[in-house]
Amino acid sequence: MNAVPSSTFFSAPPDWGWLIVLYFFFGGLAGGCYFFAVLIDLFGRPEDRPLARLGYYIAFPCLLISGFLLTIDLTRPERFWHMLIQSHTFLPMFKPWSPMSLGSWALLIFGLFSFLSFIGALVEDHHIKWSPGLKLRPPEGLGILVSIIGGLFGFYVAGYTGVLLAVTNRPIWSDTPLLGMLFVVSAASTSAALMILLARRSGWTMPGILALDRTGVAIEVLEFLVLVALMISLGPVARAWLNVWGLLLFFGVIVLGMLIPLALYWRRDWLGDRNVTTSAALILVGGFLLRLVIVFSAEGI
Amino acid sequence: MAEPMGFYTDTTVCIGCKACEVACKEWNQLPSTNGGVNTLSGDSYDNTRKLDGIHWRHVKFIEQFTEDRKDGRWLLMSDVCKHCVNAPCLEVCPTGAIVRTEFDTVVIQSDACNGCRDCISACPFGVIDMNPASGLAQKCTLCYDRLQVGMEPACSKACPTDSIQFGTIKDLRVRAEQRVAKLHETGEKRAYLYGADEKMLGGLNSFYLLVDKPEVYGLPPDPKMPTRNLASASWFSVLGAVLVGLMGIINFRNRGARAEREEERS
Numbered sequence: 001m002n003a004v005p006s007s008t009f010f011s012a013p014p015d016w017g018w019l020i021v022l023y024f025f026f027g028g029l030a031g032g033c034y035f036f037a038v039l040i041d042l043f044g045r046p047e048d049r050p051l052a053r054l055g056y057y058i059a060f061p062c063l064l065i066s067g068f069l070l071t072i073d074l075t076r077p078e079r080f081w082h083m084l085i086q087s088h089t090f091l092p093m094f095k096p097w098s099p100m101s102l103g104s105w106a107l108l109i110f111g112l113f114s115f116l117s118f119i120g121a122l123v124e125d126h127h128i129k130w131s132p133g134l135k136l137r138p139p140e141g142l143g144i145l146v147s148i149i150g151g152l153f154g155f156y157v158a159g160y161t162g163v164l165l166a167v168t169n170r171p172i173w174s175d176t177p178l179l180g181m182l183f184v185v186s187a188a189s190t191s192a193a194l195m196i197l198l199a200r201r202s203g204w205t206m207p208g209i210l211a212l213d214r215t216g217v218a219i220e221v222l223e224f225l226v227l228v229a230l231m232i233s234l235g236p237v238a239r240a241w242l243n244v245w246g247l248l249l250f251f252g253v254i255v256l257g258m259l260i261p262l263a264l265y266w267r268r269d270w271l272g273d274r275n276v277t278t279s280a281a282l283i284l285v286g287g288f289l290l291r292l293v294i295v296f297s298a299e300g301i
Numbered sequence: 302m303a304e305p306m307g308f309y310t311d312t313t314v315c316i317g318c319k320a321c322e323v324a325c326k327e328w329n330q331l332p333s334t335n336g337g338v339n340t341l342s343g344d345s346y347d348n349t350r351k352l353d354g355i356h357w358r359h360v361k362f363i364e365q366f367t368e369d370r371k372d373g374r375w376l377l378m379s380d381v382c383k384h385c386v387n388a389p390c391l392e393v394c395p396t397g398a399i400v401r402t403e404f405d406t407v408v409i410q411s412d413a414c415n416g417c418r419d420c421i422s423a424c425p426f427g428v429i430d431m432n433p434a435s436g437l438a439q440k441c442t443l444c445y446d447r448l449q450v451g452m453e454p455a456c457s458k459a460c461p462t463d464s465i466q467f468g469t470i471k472d473l474r475v476r477a478e479q480r481v482a483k484l485h486e487t488g489e490k491r492a493y494l495y496g497a498d499e500k501m502l503g504g505l506n507s508f509y510l511l512v513d514k515p516e517v518y519g520l521p522p523d524p525k526m527p528t529r530n531l532a533s534a535s536w537f538s539v540l541g542a543v544l545v546g547l548m549g550i551i552n553f554r555n556r557g558a559r560a561e562r563e564e565e566r567s
Contacts (some may be wrong), residue, residue: 007521012351012427014418036549043553075416075436082396082415093397097528100419101395159538166534167527168422169389177530180538188545208553215552219545226541 005236011169013299019073023066024161024291025190027107028183030062031158032191034114036215038151040208041138048208053121054195059154060118063111066157070107084108099164106156113150120146158187165294172298175237178230179294185223190287192216193261193280200277213276217265220283224258227290245297248289257286305405306448307384307506308457308465309473311480312518313492315377315464317346317360322379324459325358328444332434352380354432357441358456363517378509378518379465381456382407382428382441383496386503389527390420390429398438405470405506406443414438425502425524443507470506477510484510495520502526 004010037055040048071080079087083104086093095101120136120143122128137143162180165173173179192212199209231238241249261279264270271278326333332355333339342348345362352359359380366373384406391399391407398413399420409420409429414437421429421438432439444454452458457467466473477494484492491512496505502524515522 004516007425007523007525010427010519010521010524011423011425012353012421012430014422015431016418016422035545039546039549039553043550073417075418075431076414079396079415082398082413083417086397087413088397088410093395095395095397097531098393098395098419099531100393100417104395155542159542163531163534163538164419166530167393168419169425169525169527170422173422174527174530177533177537180534181541184538184541185545188549211552215549218548218552222541222544222548 005239006171006175008169008171008174008237009301011171013170013301014168016073016295016299019069021288021291021295023069023073024183024295025288026062026069027066027161028158028187028287028291029191029194030059030066030114031110031154031156032187032189033062033195034059034110034117034154035151035158035188036191036195036212037117038147038154040212041147042144044208044211045206047206049124050204051195051199051206051208051212053125054198055191056114056117056121058191058194058198060111060114063107063114063157067107067111099160099167103157103160103164106153106160110150110153110157113146113153116146117150155184159184165298170298171237171240171301172234172294175235176230176233178226178233182223182226182230182290185219185226186287186290189216189219189223190284192219193283193287197277197280197284200280213265216280216283217262220258220262224254224262227254227258240301241297243297245293245300249293249297252289253286253293256282257289258283261286303403305386305470305506306443306468307406307470307473307508308381308443308454308467309477309497309508309510310379310381310465311477311510312376312378312464313484313489313510313512314462315360315379316462317362317375317377318461319360320459320461321456321465322349322356322358322360324455325441326355328447328455329357329442331355331357331432351430352382352426352428352440353430354437354439355434357381357439361519365513365517376513376517378511379456379460380519381507382443383426383502383508384441384443384506386499386506387526389423389425389502389524393419393423393527395419402445402448404443404445404448406445406448408442408445409438409440411435411437411439423527425521427519470504473508477508480510484512 033055037052040052071077116136119133123130123133124137135142138147159180162183166179168174261282264275264279342350347362349356349359361378363376388407396413396415398410402408429438429440453467457465474497481492495511496508
């Protein structure tokens with residue numbers, strides 16, 4: 001092997017495949033939807049509260065799916081607890097400089113907070129009759145505390161996966177410091193898209209949806225800029241995308257998942273009523289393809 | 302702690318006999334075939350191709366021939382885990398399964414590993430891989446079990462030309478430097494040591510004498526620690542989160558006025 005663009009090209013692929021791609025996608029949705037739910041709770045109007053509850057309803061199940069995917073991706077799933085407890089001493093296993101170690105704890109803590117918010121939302125929607133549960137919802141003090149701490153951990157869960165990839169020695173992943181930022185921003189854009197899609201499907205018309213839509217568009221522009229910056233930061237390593245993965249990145253992620261949704265936002269009359277939902281669906285597809293390309297393009301080297 | 306121990310591999314005297322590979326497999330009871338499949342690579346005399354979960358030693362056959370094959374040379378190198386002083390695999394392992402021993406070597410504890418494979422992506426040399434039989438990440442232990450009872454590792458013991466030498470790192474470095482000086486004297490000016498000093502990952506406890514660029518041997522010219530990106534990647538992620546948060550707050554705070562304007566427009 002001669003004249004490689006980076007010393008990272010001598011490492012071996014860890015065989016992180018579909019389960020990890022799906023985890024990155026669902027983990028991002030869990031963190032992002034929780035964040036928007038908190039934002040609506042804290043800054044929205046009373047009529048937007050169903051939208052906030054929708055965010056909590058998405059976040060917790062997505063987090064459960066994430067935990068399941070991560071566990072079955074281990075070659076020894078029955079030892080998943082080794083991430084949290086030292087198997088020899090039964091003391092806590094905590095390595096703050098290892099994103100996977102810190103991420104395992106963040107998933108656990110975010111799981112707890114997203115569960116509390118999930119219960120609060122169920123109580124507020126009268127699906128569960130347990131009046132103390134209303135204290136878990138803002139504007140109650142406990143509710144605000146749960147939301148803010150949960151929101152911070154949600155962001156962590158959405159973004160640490162990109163940092164985890166950067167803290168390796170694999171080509172592409174460790175050749176740029178921008179993957180975590182890209183994953184955070186993409187988690188937000190896909191989450192806004194999913195919430196809009198489900199809210200529209202339910203026939204909701206509260207003004208919070210418009211605010212979510214505008215936020216989503218602004219984030220989409222940011223995501224595009226971060227992706228371009230990431231490609232530039234890769235330097236000669238970006239040549240690793242001169243293949244089918246590069247084509248998928250360009251047509252699937254950039255054109256289909258970013259540029260067309262942005263065009264649909266500026267030209268509201270193109271698809272009429274279906275403009276917003278089509279745009280949201282494309283953003284979701286683009287967000288999934290982004291993770292697919294990032295994971296598999298480096299796995300193939 | 303015992304004195305740091307390791308390997309010094311002089312690639313100029315390797316004859317490609319693969320005695321080290323066989324001795325390693327015999328002592329560590331590693332399968333000769335991968336799940337019963339015995340494939341021929343068609344790649345020179347190399348049929349095991351790389352280091353992985355069932356090949357903890359691997360002899361590389363590098364053919365350097367002119368197109369007409371009238372002139373050329375073989376480069377032979379017995380590759381193994383480098384037992385880095387600052388070990389990337391140990392650094393990222395989230396379960397604490399990878400440990401540093403009293404001999405300053407790096408060992409994966411099979412009973413603690415859960416197969417997350419983070420160490421595989423962290424190793425800059427592509428040393429670690431899964432053992433299909435155990436479902437665990439595995440690599441050379443520098444024969445930790447033999448070292449504990451005062452024995453030499455199986456591979457260096459079996460090496461018929463002393464291409465693989467075992468000993469204290471201090472002694473090995475002296476021997477290696479003398480060998481480089483001798484080769485320079487005899488006209489082989491290309492000889493140099495790879496990983497013998499602290500500049501590379503704090504020092505490789507398995508280092509090499511090479512006569513060509515590291516890339517030619519499939520070695521990274523500039524291996525780095527995975528955490529080199531930790532701070533920058535984390536701060537950029539925080540920046541992303543702050544920007545997303547601000548965008549959300551601005552849009553939701555202005556929602557009332559702008560929503561009315563949108564409604565008027567529509």
